[in-house]
Amino acid sequence: MPQDTKTGSPADVVGVLDTSAMDCVQANMALVADHLLGPGSHAGLGAPVRFMPRDRPGDLPTVEPTVTEHARVLRDLVGVDIAEPTDGLRAATALEALHRGSRLLFVVADAYSLPWCPYFVRQHMSHTFVLTPHERLQDRVRVWDAYDNETPFGRARPGGWTMTPNEVSRILDGARPVRAGTVTVLPGHVTPDxxxxxxxxxxxxxxxxxxxxxxxxxxxxxxxxxxxxxxxxxxxxxxxxxxxxxxxxxxxxxxxxxxxxxxxxxxxxxxxxxxxxxxxxxxxxxxxxxxxxxxxxxxxxxxxxxxxxxxxxxxxxx
Missing domain, CATH: 1.20.120 (Four Helix Bundle (Hemerythrin (Met), subunit A))
Incomplete structure (x- = not known):
């Protein structure tokens, strides 16, 4: 799968965005915020500071926010809305939405199925990325991932990749459900004091x-x-x-x-x-x-x- 971060407007963000203080959900929310609103617009993601441990049946409690909680911060404090992710997204539906005018899809998937991710075919865990139409090729799409971190399996590097519909299908139509939501700017949004x-x-x-x-x-x-x-x-x-x-x-x-x-x-x-x-x-x-x-x-x-x-x-x- 060829990598190409030189074309396509999110490439300008992926190349400079510092995600060293973000998890994998925030990193790609920051990507869409700076892409849509301009450099530094993602800063509001850091406005809330919380300690809200939640129980997990049969496991230790965690302070990790859910995707919905992160999305609420992005909407209320930055002004970018991600529609409530749809469960069980299929590749055909995603590609249709992109070319119908959505232009940006925020995707939550299994890192085990993502070939650019260090966890590919090694470990199951949730990860995010952004899908956009290819700016020149009608039968291709772009995958963007701003996450940057050292993992037990190597470094997760930010970048952009060109994918065919078949490659998208292998990710979105796998055994584990994939969720995605459309991304829009909230008109007239006022940042809280x-x-x-x-x-x-x-x-x-x-x-x-x-x-x-x-x-x-x-x-x-x-x-x-x-x-x-x-x-x-x-x-x-x-x-x-x-x-x-x-x-x-x-x-x-x-x-x-x-x-x-x-x-x-x-x-x-x-x-x-x-x-x-x-x-x-x-x-x-x-x-x-x-x-x-x-x-x-x-x-x-x-x-x-x-x-x-x-x-x-x-x-x-x-």
Whole structure:
């Protein structure tokens, strides 16, 4: 499948967009935001900062937002709407929608089926990408993926690829269901006042309470399968570190004085602390894989960082 990032307007975004503070859903939402609204328009994706662990039956709780939650932020704080993804999308339907005028489809699929992805034929997990018509060839489409990350199977690199209908069919018509939604700009959208956003952040994090932090941390600290807990904690802290970094990026785009220079610096330090802790969790997971115990006070530090998030949100909103 040939790669081509030199033509097609999303190519200009894929080449320069920094997605190092985003997960795979946010990365491609940022792609469509900057493509449709201009460079830097995606910054609002980092405006909310939350701690909302949700239970997963038979598994550890997670703070990973759903695609719907990410899409709500994109709509309300950036002004780009992704229609509620349709389950069981088929290739013929997707291609028809593209050439009928939708022009952009945001797709949630199985990374196991995506030939440009390091997880291809190695691991099943949700991933996203964007489909657009080919600008010159009627019987081809473009696939865009802005995600950039080191994975256990190699680096996920941002890029754009030309695909035939048969190649699209192999992805969309596989055994696992694929979802996709059309992408549109909301006319007349007004970005919420940053001060209001900061106050909502403080209310959300304060309202969660210390008990929720204790229950979440203890779920990982006390889980009987230490390897499973260590691997899951690594993913959780990776998500938290990226979200706190993206929040700092958003703060730097605000008018001077909105959050206060000291507050912005404190958020940068907090993002650095989360990044450092994610590195510690990576080493902890390696230790557990070798049959060794996790470092002492690892989970105590986890709770401290979550508590500090709430304290900092109150400071930024003051």
């Amino acid at each position: 940053p001060g209001d956003v900061l106050r909502r952040n403080a209310e959300a994090l304060t309202g969660t309470g210390t008990r929720a932090v204790e229950e979440y941390v203890s779920a990982y600290r006390d889980h009987p399968d230490r390897r499973r807990a260590a691997e899951a904690l690594l993913l959780e802290t990776w998500l938290l570190a990226r979200s706190r970094r993206l929040h700092h990026t958003w703060l730097t785009t605000l008018p001077a004085g909105t959050a206060g220079a000291a507050g912005v610096r404190a958020q940068a330090e907090q993002a650095d602390a989360w990044q450092e802790f994610a590195g510690r969790c990576y080493l902890a997971a390696r230790r557990v894989r070798r049959g060794r115990p996790e470092p002492a006070r690892l989970h105590e530090r986890f709770a401290q960082l979550l508590t500090r998030d709430a304290e900092l949100a109150r400071r930024l909103a003051a």
